[in-house]
Amino acid sequence: MIRAILQLGLWTFVCGIFYPALVYGFAKLAFPKASSGSLVEVDGKVIGSELLAQSFDSPEYFHSRPSAIGYDTSSSGASNQGATSLSLSKKVEERRMYWISRGGTEPVPPELLYSSASGLDPHLSVEAVKYQIPVVAKVKGISGAKLDRLIEDTIESPEWGLFGSSKINILKLNLKLRTVYLEENIQKN
Structure with missing residues (x-):
């Protein structure tokens, strides 16, 4: 049970926070105007x-x-x-x-x-x-x-x-x- 909760927390962080923040940051740096809706x-x-x-x-x-x-x-x-x-x-x-x-x-x-x-x-x-x-x-x-x-x-x-x-x-x-x-x-x- 504890392993399942830890996995849920890990994948929630990786897929729900870390990865979206990484993509958002890259887009803001590489394409500042387009990422803001042009x-x-x-x-x-x-x-x-x-x-x-x-x-x-x-x-x-x-x-x-x-x-x-x-x-x-x-x-x-x-x-x-x-x-x-x-x-x-x-x-x-x-x-x-x-x-x-x-x-x-x-x-x-x-x-x-x-x-x-x-x-x-x-x-x-x-x-x-x-x-x-x-x-x-x-x-x-x-x-x-x-x-x-x-x-x-x-x-x-x-x-x-x-x-x-x-x-x-x-x-x-x-x-x-x-x-x-x-x-x-x-x-x-």
Whole structure:
């Protein structure tokens, strides 16, 4: 009985305290920003995370991929609606009309019409972001060429140069857009 209690205490310490503390400490040393959630601050205030999508409803910013869960970071998930779902067809058509009404052209990239499996993907393909250039340029009063250069500067390569395709983090792009817009307004005044 005493041996069993000692073993319980030993393995509780090793697996419940020592190992988690070791992993936590290593993560904090090796990946300090990522281990803290890759939070993004502006003027000392946390505005989001590089790892999670958020809603950009204002027409003066690039939009993230639609989210079936309303960008709720407490859980992730998809709508689980299939190709025969009338509800999904209606949502996709509403999203398509939204982009067309804002000055977009056909075809609208699928990433702007369908939500992702997690509902929290922070990236879009380069093509889906470039599709939004005329819409954002019109509202912001920034040239399409300048927005194109901004996008090119924000492109992230595939993971380790091997996995996936080039992509753009929408939060980072919108923060750069905000900076460019503020600088242009300061120069005008």
